[in-house]
Amino acid sequence: MLKILNIVGARPNFMKVAPIYAEMKRRSADFEPLIVHTGQHYDAAMSDTFFTDLGLPKPDVYLGVGSASHAVQTAKIMLEFEPVVLREKPDWVLVVGDVNSTIACSLVCAKLGIKVAHVEAGLRSRDRTMPEEINRILTDSISDLLLTTSQDADENLKQEGIPVEKIRFVGNVMIDSLLRNLKIAESSTVREELDLTGKDYAVLTLHRPSNVDEKEVFTGLLGALLSISERLPIVFPAHPRTLARIEEFGLAERVASSNIKLVEPLGYLDFMRLYSGAKLVLTDSGGLQEETTALGIPCLTLRENTERPITIEMGTNVLVGTDPERISKTAFDILNDTEFGRNAKIPPLWDGKAAERICDVLLAQART
Ligand code: UD1
Numbered sequence: 001m002l003k004i005l006n007i008v009g010a011r012p013n014f015m016k017v018a019p020i021y022a023e024m025k026r027r028s029a030d031f032e033p034l035i036v037h038t039g040q041h042y043d044a045a046m047s048d049t050f051f052t053d054l055g056l057p058k059p060d061v062y063l064g065v066g067s068a069s070h071a072v073q074t075a076k077i078m079l080e081f082e083p084v085v086l087r088e089k090p091d092w093v094l095v096v097g098d099v100n101s102t103i104a105c106s107l108v109c110a111k112l113g114i115k116v117a118h119v120e121a122g123l124r125s126r127d128r129t130m131p132e133e134i135n136r137i138l139t140d141s142i143s144d145l146l147l148t149t150s151q152d153a154d155e156n157l158k159q160e161g162i163p164v165e166k167i168r169f170v171g172n173v174m175i176d177s178l179l180r181n182l183k184i185a186e187s188s189t190v191r192e193e194l195d196l197t198g199k200d201y202a203v204l205t206l207h208r209p210s211n212v213d214e215k216e217v218f219t220g221l222l223g224a225l226l227s228i229s230e231r232l233p234i235v236f237p238a239h240p241r242t243l244a245r246i247e248e249f250g251l252a253e254r255v256a257s258s259n260i261k262l263v264e265p266l267g268y269l270d271f272m273r274l275y276s277g278a279k280l281v282l283t284d285s286g287g288l289q290e291e292t293t294a295l296g297i298p299c300l301t302l303r304e305n306t307e308r309p310i311t312i313e314m315g316t317n318v319l320v321g322t323d324p325e326r327i328s329k330t331a332f333d334i335l336n337d338t339e340f341g342r343n344a345k346i347p348p349l350w351d352g353k354a355a356e357r358i359c360d361v362l363l364a365q366a367r368t
Contacts, residue, residue, distance in 0.1 A: 001029070001030065001031070001032055002030060002031050002032065002091045002092060002362060002363070002366055003032045003034070003088065003089070003090045003091050003092075004024060004031060004032070004033045004034070004090060004091065004092045004093070004094055004362070005034050005036050005061075005084070005085070005088060005090045005092075005093045005094070006020060006021055006024075006033055006034065006035050006036065006094045007036050007038065007093065007094065007095045007096070007101055007102070007105045008035060008036070008037050008038070008059070008096075008101070009037065009038035009039070009040035009041065009077070009099055009100065009101025009102070010040045010041045010046075010097075010099040010100075010101060011041050011046050011047070011050065011265075012097055012099065012285075012286065012287050013096050013097055013099065013101065013102075014047075014050035014051065014054055014056065014268070015050070015054060015173075015174055015177040015178075015268060015287075016096040016097060016119060016120065016173045016174055016177070017035070017056070017094075017096055018054035018055065018056050018177055019173050019176035019177050019180065019354070019355035020033075020094065020119070020173060020355045020358055020359070021033050021035060021056065022055070022355070023355040023356055023358070023359050024359060027359060030359075030363055031359065031362075034060040034061065034088065034090075035056065035057065035059045035060050035061075036059060036060065036061040036062075036063065036081070036084060036105075037059035037061070037062050037063065038063045038065050038077045038080070038081070038101040038104070038105070039062060039063050039064040039065045039066055040065060040066075040067075040073065040077070040099060040100060040101045042064070042066055042067075043240065043265075045264055045265040045266075045267070046239075046240070046265060049267035049268070050267065050268050052267070053181075053267050053268035053269045054177065054181075054268055061084050061088075063076075063077060063080040063081060063084075064080075065077050065080060070100060070131060073100050073104075074100050074103065074104045075104075077100065077101055077104035077105065078104045078105075078107060078108050081104065081105050081108045082108050082112070085108060085109060085112055085114055086112070090114060091115065091366070092114075092115050092116070092117050092145075092362060093105060093106070093109045093114055093115070093116050093117070094116075094117045094119060095116060095117070095118055095119070095139065095143075096118075096119040096120055096173070097119070097120050097286075098120070098123070098132035098133075098135045098136045098139070098286075098307075099132070099135065100131070100135065102118070102135055102139050103134075103135040103138050103139050106118065106138075106139045106142055106143060107138070107142065110142040115144040115145070116139075116142065116143045116144055116145070117143065117144065117145040117147060117358075117362065118139050118140060118143040118145070118146055118147065119147045119170075119173060119358065120147070120148075120149055120172075120173075120174075121136075121139075121140050121143065121146035121147055121148050121153060121157065121167070122136075122140060122146060122148045122152075122153025122154060122155075122156045122157040122167070123136055123149070123153050123156070123286075123307035123308060124136065124137075124153075124156045124307055125305045125306060125307040126305060127304070127305045129210070130208075130210070131209075132286075132307075133307070136307070137160075140157060140160070140162065141160070141162075143166070144166060145166055145168065145361065145362075145365065146162060146166050146167045146168070147168050147170045147358055147361065148167060148168065148169045148170065149170075149171060149172040149173075149174075149290075149347075149349075149350075149354075150169075150172075150308075150310040150347055150348075151169055151348070152309055152310060153169075154167050154169055168357075168361045169349065170349065170354050170357040170358050170361060171348070171349025171350055171351060171353065171354035171357060172290060172294075172347070172349065172350045172354050173354040173355055173358070174287055174290055174291065175290065175291075175294050175350040175351070175352060175354070176352050176353070176354050176355050177268075178272070178291055178294055178295075179294075179351075179352040180352065181268070181269060181272060182272065182276065184269060185269040185270075185272040185273045185276070186273065187269075188269050188270045188272075188273035190266065190270040190271075190273050190274050191273060191274065191277060194235060194261065194263070194274075196233075196235070196274075196277070199233070200232045200279045201232055201233045201234070201235055201277075201278060201279065202228065202229075202232055202233070202234045202235070202278055202279060202280040202281065202282060202331075203234070203235050203236075203237075203274055203275045203278040203280075203281050203282070203283075204225060204234050204235070204236040204260070204281075204282045204283065205236070205237065205238075205239070205282075205283045205284070205285050205288060206221070206236075206238070206239075206242055206282075206283070206284050206302065207238075207239035207241055207242050207284065207285070208284040208303065209241075210303075211284050211302060211303075211322065212241060212242045212245045213245065215249045217322060218245060218249060218251070219249065219251070220322065220323075220324045221302060221322060221324065221327070222251060222254065222255070223324045224324035224325070224327035224328045224331075225260060225282065225327075226254070226258050226259075226260065227328045228280075228282070228327075228328055228331045228332075229258055229259035229260045230259060231331075231332065231335065232279060232280070232335070233259045233260075233261060234259065234260045234261065234282070235261050235263060235274060235278075236255075236260050236261060236262050236263065237263050237264065237265050237266045237271065237274070238262055238263070238264075238265065239265060240265070243262075246262070272291075275288070275291065275292065275295075275297065276295055276297070278297060279298070279335065280297075280298050280299075280300065280331060280334060280335060281297055281298070281299045281300070282299075282300045282302060282327075282331070283299065283300070283301060283302065284301065284302045284303050286306075286307065286308060289301055289306060289308050289311045289315075289317045290308060290311055290315075290350075292311075292315070292316055292317065293310075293311040293314070293315025293316055293317055293344070293346070293347070293350075294315075294346055294350055296315075296316055296341055296344055297316060297341075298316050298318070298334045298340055298341055299311070299315075299316055299317045299318065300318055300320045300327065300330060300331060300334070301317055301318065301319050301320065302320060302321070302322060302327065303319065303321065303322070304319075304321045304322065305319070306319055310347045311347075314344065314345045314346075314347050315344050315345070315346075315347065316340075316341040316344045318330060318334070
Protein backbone atom coordinates (compact mmCIF):
# COMPACT_ATOMS: atom_id res chain seq x y z
CA MET A 1 0.00 0.00 0.00
CA LEU A 2 1.46 3.34 -1.07
CA LYS A 3 0.63 6.38 0.97
CA ILE A 4 0.64 9.42 -1.31
CA LEU A 5 0.30 13.09 -0.40
CA ASN A 6 -1.17 14.86 -3.43
CA ILE A 7 -0.40 18.58 -3.36
CA VAL A 8 -2.72 21.27 -4.67
CA GLY A 9 -2.28 24.98 -4.19
CA ALA A 10 -3.41 27.13 -7.06
CA ARG A 11 -6.24 26.98 -9.56
CA PRO A 12 -4.38 25.13 -12.35
CA ASN A 13 -3.50 22.31 -9.92
CA PHE A 14 -6.99 21.10 -9.11
CA MET A 15 -7.91 19.63 -12.51
CA LYS A 16 -4.54 17.86 -12.68
CA VAL A 17 -4.78 16.17 -9.30
CA ALA A 18 -8.49 15.23 -9.58
CA PRO A 19 -8.09 12.33 -12.06
CA ILE A 20 -4.98 11.04 -10.28
CA TYR A 21 -6.72 11.07 -6.90
CA ALA A 22 -9.78 9.34 -8.40
CA GLU A 23 -7.62 6.62 -9.93
CA MET A 24 -5.76 6.06 -6.66
CA LYS A 25 -9.09 5.78 -4.82
CA ARG A 26 -10.26 3.28 -7.43
CA ARG A 27 -7.16 1.16 -6.70
CA SER A 28 -7.68 1.31 -2.96
CA ALA A 29 -5.82 -1.94 -2.34
CA ASP A 30 -2.64 -0.34 -3.66
CA PHE A 31 -2.98 3.35 -2.78
CA GLU A 32 -3.83 5.49 0.22
CA PRO A 33 -4.13 8.98 -1.29
CA LEU A 34 -4.46 12.17 0.76
CA ILE A 35 -4.99 15.72 -0.49
CA VAL A 36 -2.96 18.57 0.91
CA HIS A 37 -4.14 22.07 -0.08
CA THR A 38 -1.57 24.76 0.60
CA GLY A 39 -4.16 27.55 0.35
CA GLN A 40 -2.11 29.53 -2.21
CA HIS A 41 -5.48 30.18 -3.86
CA TYR A 42 -8.29 30.58 -1.36
CA ASP A 43 -11.17 32.55 -2.91
CA ALA A 44 -14.34 30.54 -3.46
CA ALA A 45 -14.07 31.26 -7.19
CA MET A 46 -10.37 30.33 -7.39
CA SER A 47 -10.51 27.21 -5.23
CA ASP A 48 -13.75 25.87 -3.62
CA THR A 49 -15.76 25.77 -6.87
CA PHE A 50 -13.09 23.55 -8.38
CA PHE A 51 -13.36 21.00 -5.59
CA THR A 52 -17.13 20.80 -6.18
CA ASP A 53 -16.90 20.72 -9.99
CA LEU A 54 -14.15 18.10 -10.04
CA GLY A 55 -15.62 15.88 -7.34
CA LEU A 56 -12.58 16.36 -5.12
CA PRO A 57 -13.19 15.74 -1.42
CA LYS A 58 -12.45 18.38 1.19
CA PRO A 59 -8.63 18.45 1.58
CA ASP A 60 -7.28 16.15 4.28
CA VAL A 61 -4.84 18.88 5.21
CA TYR A 62 -5.26 22.63 4.62
CA LEU A 63 -2.19 24.81 5.14
CA GLY A 64 -3.98 28.15 4.64
CA VAL A 65 -0.93 30.12 3.49
CA GLY A 66 -2.74 32.69 1.30
CA SER A 67 -1.18 35.46 -0.80
CA ALA A 68 2.18 37.11 -0.16
CA SER A 69 5.43 37.90 -1.99
CA HIS A 70 7.01 34.89 -3.69
CA ALA A 71 9.61 34.48 -0.95
CA VAL A 72 7.11 34.75 1.88
CA GLN A 73 4.53 32.53 0.19
CA THR A 74 7.09 29.83 -0.66
CA ALA A 75 8.63 29.97 2.81
CA LYS A 76 5.22 29.80 4.53
CA ILE A 77 4.25 26.72 2.52
CA MET A 78 7.53 25.05 3.50
CA LEU A 79 7.09 25.87 7.17
CA GLU A 80 3.54 24.55 7.24
CA PHE A 81 4.20 21.49 5.08
CA GLU A 82 7.26 20.09 6.86
CA PRO A 83 5.39 18.95 10.02
CA VAL A 84 2.71 17.36 7.81
CA VAL A 85 5.33 15.25 6.04
CA LEU A 86 6.95 14.29 9.32
CA ARG A 87 3.59 13.27 10.77
CA GLU A 88 2.16 11.46 7.74
CA LYS A 89 5.37 9.74 6.57
CA PRO A 90 4.19 9.27 2.98
CA ASP A 91 5.82 6.91 0.50
CA TRP A 92 5.54 9.59 -2.17
CA VAL A 93 4.59 13.24 -2.42
CA LEU A 94 3.02 14.05 -5.77
CA VAL A 95 3.29 17.61 -7.05
CA VAL A 96 1.86 19.02 -10.29
CA GLY A 97 2.65 21.93 -12.57
CA ASP A 98 4.82 24.92 -11.82
CA VAL A 99 3.31 27.08 -9.11
CA ASN A 100 4.95 28.18 -5.86
CA SER A 101 3.26 25.31 -4.00
CA THR A 102 4.97 22.85 -6.38
CA ILE A 103 8.53 23.93 -5.63
CA ALA A 104 7.90 24.63 -1.93
CA CYS A 105 6.59 21.13 -1.20
CA SER A 106 9.21 19.43 -3.38
CA LEU A 107 12.00 21.23 -1.56
CA VAL A 108 10.69 20.17 1.85
CA CYS A 109 10.64 16.54 0.71
CA ALA A 110 14.07 16.62 -0.94
CA LYS A 111 15.56 17.70 2.40
CA LEU A 112 13.66 15.06 4.36
CA GLY A 113 14.52 12.25 1.94
CA ILE A 114 10.87 11.74 0.94
CA LYS A 115 10.34 10.76 -2.69
CA VAL A 116 8.74 13.31 -5.00
CA ALA A 117 6.87 12.62 -8.24
CA HIS A 118 6.47 15.66 -10.48
CA VAL A 119 3.55 15.57 -12.89
CA GLU A 120 3.97 17.83 -15.95
CA ALA A 121 7.76 17.73 -15.67
CA GLY A 122 10.20 18.97 -18.28
CA LEU A 123 8.24 21.88 -19.77
CA ARG A 124 10.53 24.83 -20.52
CA SER A 125 9.75 28.32 -21.82
CA ARG A 126 13.48 29.22 -21.62
CA ASP A 127 12.34 32.48 -20.03
CA ARG A 128 13.80 32.77 -16.57
CA THR A 129 11.95 35.99 -15.84
CA MET A 130 8.83 33.81 -15.49
CA PRO A 131 8.44 32.64 -11.89
CA GLU A 132 6.96 29.39 -13.18
CA GLU A 133 10.13 28.62 -15.19
CA ILE A 134 12.24 28.82 -12.04
CA ASN A 135 9.74 26.58 -10.26
CA ARG A 136 9.88 24.04 -13.12
CA ILE A 137 13.66 23.87 -13.32
CA LEU A 138 14.13 23.57 -9.57
CA THR A 139 11.33 21.07 -9.01
CA ASP A 140 12.58 18.82 -11.82
CA SER A 141 16.14 18.93 -10.53
CA ILE A 142 15.14 17.54 -7.10
CA SER A 143 12.27 15.18 -8.03
CA ASP A 144 12.71 11.41 -8.02
CA LEU A 145 10.19 10.72 -10.75
CA LEU A 146 9.52 13.01 -13.69
CA LEU A 147 6.20 12.36 -15.37
CA THR A 148 5.90 14.14 -18.70
CA THR A 149 3.04 15.25 -20.96
CA SER A 150 4.99 15.32 -24.23
CA GLN A 151 8.22 13.98 -25.61
CA ASP A 152 9.84 17.38 -26.03
CA ALA A 153 9.73 17.55 -22.23
CA ASP A 154 11.67 14.25 -22.02
CA GLU A 155 14.33 15.77 -24.28
CA ASN A 156 14.56 18.94 -22.14
CA LEU A 157 15.12 16.84 -19.04
CA LYS A 158 17.77 14.65 -20.67
CA GLN A 159 19.59 17.78 -21.87
CA GLU A 160 19.68 18.99 -18.27
CA GLY A 161 21.38 15.77 -17.24
CA ILE A 162 18.40 14.07 -15.55
CA PRO A 163 18.94 10.29 -15.70
CA VAL A 164 16.52 8.62 -18.15
CA GLU A 165 15.43 6.10 -15.50
CA LYS A 166 13.67 8.93 -13.68
CA ILE A 167 11.69 10.11 -16.72
CA ARG A 168 8.35 8.61 -17.81
CA PHE A 169 6.21 9.89 -20.66
CA VAL A 170 2.69 9.34 -19.33
CA GLY A 171 0.55 11.88 -21.20
CA ASN A 172 -1.56 14.77 -20.04
CA VAL A 173 -3.74 14.56 -16.92
CA MET A 174 -5.32 17.91 -17.69
CA ILE A 175 -6.83 16.26 -20.75
CA ASP A 176 -8.05 13.37 -18.56
CA SER A 177 -10.12 15.93 -16.67
CA LEU A 178 -11.24 17.66 -19.84
CA LEU A 179 -12.48 14.47 -21.49
CA ARG A 180 -14.16 13.29 -18.30
CA ASN A 181 -16.07 16.53 -17.84
CA LEU A 182 -16.93 17.72 -21.33
CA LYS A 183 -20.33 16.03 -21.34
CA ILE A 184 -21.06 17.02 -17.74
CA ALA A 185 -20.26 20.66 -18.59
CA GLU A 186 -23.12 20.67 -21.10
CA SER A 187 -25.48 21.16 -18.18
CA SER A 188 -23.85 24.51 -17.39
CA THR A 189 -26.07 27.45 -18.35
CA VAL A 190 -23.21 29.92 -18.65
CA ARG A 191 -23.76 30.58 -22.38
CA GLU A 192 -27.41 31.39 -21.76
CA GLU A 193 -26.57 33.57 -18.77
CA LEU A 194 -24.11 35.57 -20.84
CA ASP A 195 -26.56 35.77 -23.75
CA LEU A 196 -24.24 33.90 -26.12
CA THR A 197 -26.46 31.12 -27.44
CA GLY A 198 -26.24 30.84 -31.20
CA LYS A 199 -23.67 33.66 -31.33
CA ASP A 200 -20.03 33.76 -32.31
CA TYR A 201 -17.80 34.91 -29.48
CA ALA A 202 -14.20 34.84 -28.25
CA VAL A 203 -12.91 34.02 -24.78
CA LEU A 204 -10.03 35.85 -23.12
CA THR A 205 -7.94 35.11 -20.03
CA LEU A 206 -5.04 37.26 -18.92
CA HIS A 207 -3.18 37.15 -15.62
CA ARG A 208 0.60 36.89 -16.14
CA PRO A 209 2.42 39.62 -14.19
CA SER A 210 4.38 40.44 -17.38
CA ASN A 211 1.11 41.23 -19.20
CA VAL A 212 -1.01 42.91 -16.56
CA ASP A 213 1.34 44.54 -14.05
CA GLU A 214 2.73 47.23 -16.36
CA LYS A 215 0.28 49.85 -17.47
CA GLU A 216 1.82 50.33 -20.91
CA VAL A 217 1.83 46.63 -21.77
CA PHE A 218 -1.69 46.06 -20.45
CA THR A 219 -3.07 49.13 -22.25
CA GLY A 220 -1.44 48.00 -25.52
CA LEU A 221 -2.99 44.55 -25.19
CA LEU A 222 -6.34 46.07 -24.40
CA GLY A 223 -6.14 48.16 -27.60
CA ALA A 224 -5.78 45.00 -29.70
CA LEU A 225 -8.55 43.26 -27.79
CA LEU A 226 -10.91 46.21 -28.27
CA SER A 227 -10.39 46.10 -32.04
CA ILE A 228 -11.01 42.33 -32.12
CA SER A 229 -14.12 42.78 -29.99
CA GLU A 230 -15.62 45.01 -32.68
CA ARG A 231 -15.69 41.92 -34.89
CA LEU A 232 -16.97 39.49 -32.25
CA PRO A 233 -17.76 39.88 -28.56
CA ILE A 234 -15.05 38.81 -26.11
CA VAL A 235 -15.94 37.24 -22.77
CA PHE A 236 -13.24 37.90 -20.20
CA PRO A 237 -13.37 35.99 -16.90
CA ALA A 238 -10.73 37.94 -15.01
CA HIS A 239 -8.29 36.71 -12.36
CA PRO A 240 -8.30 38.78 -9.12
CA ARG A 241 -4.86 40.21 -9.98
CA THR A 242 -6.13 41.40 -13.37
CA LEU A 243 -9.31 42.91 -11.93
CA ALA A 244 -7.20 44.86 -9.46
CA ARG A 245 -4.97 46.21 -12.26
CA ILE A 246 -7.96 47.26 -14.38
CA GLU A 247 -9.12 49.44 -11.49
CA GLU A 248 -5.63 50.68 -10.62
CA PHE A 249 -4.82 51.72 -14.20
CA GLY A 250 -8.19 53.43 -14.67
CA LEU A 251 -9.21 51.07 -17.49
CA ALA A 252 -12.57 50.01 -16.07
CA GLU A 253 -14.69 52.47 -18.02
CA ARG A 254 -12.99 51.70 -21.33
CA VAL A 255 -13.73 48.03 -20.82
CA ALA A 256 -17.28 48.62 -19.58
CA SER A 257 -18.22 50.66 -22.65
CA SER A 258 -16.78 48.08 -25.07
CA ASN A 259 -17.75 44.73 -26.50
CA ILE A 260 -15.50 43.02 -23.96
CA LYS A 261 -17.62 41.44 -21.27
CA LEU A 262 -15.73 41.32 -18.00
CA VAL A 263 -16.96 38.60 -15.64
CA GLU A 264 -15.78 37.06 -12.37
CA PRO A 265 -13.48 34.00 -12.57
CA LEU A 266 -15.63 31.01 -13.57
CA GLY A 267 -15.71 27.51 -12.14
CA TYR A 268 -14.21 24.57 -14.02
CA LEU A 269 -17.41 23.37 -15.70
CA ASP A 270 -18.78 26.82 -16.56
CA PHE A 271 -15.44 27.83 -18.02
CA MET A 272 -15.23 24.63 -20.07
CA ARG A 273 -18.74 25.22 -21.38
CA LEU A 274 -17.70 28.75 -22.30
CA TYR A 275 -14.42 28.09 -24.15
CA SER A 276 -15.62 24.90 -25.82
CA GLY A 277 -18.14 27.00 -27.81
CA ALA A 278 -15.76 29.83 -28.66
CA LYS A 279 -14.65 30.76 -32.19
CA LEU A 280 -11.36 31.98 -30.80
CA VAL A 281 -9.50 31.90 -27.48
CA LEU A 282 -6.97 34.54 -26.47
CA THR A 283 -4.87 33.73 -23.43
CA ASP A 284 -1.62 33.87 -21.51
CA SER A 285 -2.48 30.73 -19.53
CA GLY A 286 -0.55 27.49 -19.89
CA GLY A 287 -3.39 25.02 -19.50
CA LEU A 288 -5.73 26.70 -21.92
CA GLN A 289 -3.19 26.28 -24.72
CA GLU A 290 -3.51 22.54 -24.12
CA GLU A 291 -7.29 22.46 -23.68
CA THR A 292 -7.88 24.35 -26.94
CA THR A 293 -5.48 22.01 -28.73
CA ALA A 294 -7.39 19.00 -27.43
CA LEU A 295 -10.67 20.48 -28.72
CA GLY A 296 -9.31 21.95 -31.97
CA ILE A 297 -10.21 25.54 -31.04
CA PRO A 298 -8.02 28.33 -32.45
CA CYS A 299 -5.94 29.85 -29.66
CA LEU A 300 -3.78 32.97 -29.68
CA THR A 301 -1.20 32.90 -26.92
CA LEU A 302 -0.41 36.43 -25.80
CA ARG A 303 3.16 35.69 -24.75
CA GLU A 304 6.61 35.79 -26.35
CA ASN A 305 7.29 32.13 -25.55
CA THR A 306 5.57 28.95 -24.52
CA GLU A 307 6.66 25.95 -22.49
CA ARG A 308 4.12 23.94 -24.48
CA PRO A 309 5.51 24.00 -28.05
CA ILE A 310 3.61 20.85 -28.98
CA THR A 311 0.37 22.88 -28.99
CA ILE A 312 1.87 24.96 -31.80
CA GLU A 313 3.55 22.12 -33.70
CA MET A 314 0.55 19.82 -33.63
CA GLY A 315 -2.39 21.76 -32.28
CA THR A 316 -4.28 24.98 -32.86
CA ASN A 317 -2.13 27.35 -30.83
CA VAL A 318 -0.39 30.39 -32.32
CA LEU A 319 2.17 32.36 -30.36
CA VAL A 320 1.52 36.05 -31.05
CA GLY A 321 3.46 37.90 -28.36
CA THR A 322 2.22 41.20 -27.01
CA ASP A 323 2.52 43.52 -30.01
CA PRO A 324 -1.02 44.92 -30.45
CA GLU A 325 -0.91 45.06 -34.26
CA ARG A 326 0.35 41.51 -34.57
CA ILE A 327 -2.34 40.27 -32.21
CA SER A 328 -5.24 41.86 -34.05
CA LYS A 329 -3.89 40.98 -37.51
CA THR A 330 -3.42 37.31 -36.53
CA ALA A 331 -6.87 37.20 -34.95
CA PHE A 332 -8.51 38.57 -38.10
CA ASP A 333 -6.46 36.22 -40.33
CA ILE A 334 -7.65 33.23 -38.30
CA LEU A 335 -11.25 34.37 -38.23
CA ASN A 336 -11.16 34.79 -42.04
CA ASP A 337 -9.49 31.43 -42.65
CA THR A 338 -12.09 28.68 -42.80
CA GLU A 339 -9.31 26.08 -43.15
CA PHE A 340 -7.48 27.08 -39.95
CA GLY A 341 -6.60 24.10 -37.79
CA ARG A 342 -7.66 21.58 -40.41
CA ASN A 343 -4.46 19.56 -40.10
CA ALA A 344 -4.15 19.95 -36.35
CA LYS A 345 -3.78 16.76 -34.34
CA ILE A 346 -4.15 15.74 -30.75
CA PRO A 347 -0.72 15.08 -29.23
CA PRO A 348 0.22 11.49 -28.31
CA LEU A 349 -1.14 10.19 -24.99
CA TRP A 350 -3.56 13.07 -24.54
CA ASP A 351 -6.13 10.32 -24.41
CA GLY A 352 -7.77 10.49 -20.99
CA LYS A 353 -5.62 7.72 -19.51
CA ALA A 354 -2.65 9.60 -18.12
CA ALA A 355 -3.75 9.12 -14.49
CA GLU A 356 -3.89 5.35 -14.99
CA ARG A 357 -0.35 5.39 -16.37
CA ILE A 358 0.86 7.53 -13.47
CA CYS A 359 -0.52 5.01 -10.98
CA ASP A 360 1.06 2.16 -12.96
CA VAL A 361 4.44 3.88 -12.85
CA LEU A 362 4.21 4.51 -9.09
CA LEU A 363 3.36 0.87 -8.46
CA ALA A 364 6.14 -0.35 -10.73
CA GLN A 365 8.60 1.87 -8.83
CA ALA A 366 7.52 0.31 -5.56
CA ARG A 367 8.27 -3.15 -6.91
CA THR A 368 11.83 -2.32 -8.05
C1 UD1 B 1 -0.47 31.52 -9.71
C2 UD1 B 1 0.68 30.77 -10.38
C3 UD1 B 1 0.51 30.83 -11.90
C4 UD1 B 1 -0.84 30.32 -12.30
C5 UD1 B 1 -1.91 31.13 -11.58
C6 UD1 B 1 -3.29 30.65 -11.95
C7 UD1 B 1 2.81 30.93 -9.15
C8 UD1 B 1 4.16 31.48 -9.18
N1 UD1 B 1 1.97 31.38 -10.08
O1 UD1 B 1 -0.34 32.87 -10.07
O2 UD1 B 1 1.48 30.01 -12.49
O3 UD1 B 1 -1.00 30.46 -13.70
O4 UD1 B 1 -1.69 30.97 -10.17
O5 UD1 B 1 -4.29 31.43 -11.41
O6 UD1 B 1 2.51 30.09 -8.32
N2 UD1 B 1 -5.55 36.30 -5.29
C9 UD1 B 1 -6.82 36.42 -4.78
N3 UD1 B 1 -7.47 35.27 -4.44
C10 UD1 B 1 -6.94 34.04 -4.58
C11 UD1 B 1 -5.63 33.94 -5.09
C12 UD1 B 1 -4.96 35.08 -5.45
O7 UD1 B 1 -7.35 37.51 -4.65
O8 UD1 B 1 -7.62 33.04 -4.26
C13 UD1 B 1 -4.83 37.55 -5.70
C14 UD1 B 1 -3.99 38.12 -4.59
O9 UD1 B 1 -4.07 39.48 -4.69
C15 UD1 B 1 -2.59 37.64 -4.93
C16 UD1 B 1 -2.63 37.59 -6.44
O10 UD1 B 1 -3.97 37.23 -6.77
O11 UD1 B 1 -1.61 38.45 -4.41
C17 UD1 B 1 -1.67 36.61 -7.04
O12 UD1 B 1 -1.85 35.29 -6.48
P1 UD1 B 1 -0.61 34.26 -6.44
O13 UD1 B 1 -1.04 32.97 -5.89
O14 UD1 B 1 0.56 34.92 -5.80
O15 UD1 B 1 -0.22 34.09 -7.95
P2 UD1 B 1 -1.11 34.01 -9.28
O16 UD1 B 1 -0.90 35.27 -10.04
O17 UD1 B 1 -2.51 33.60 -8.96
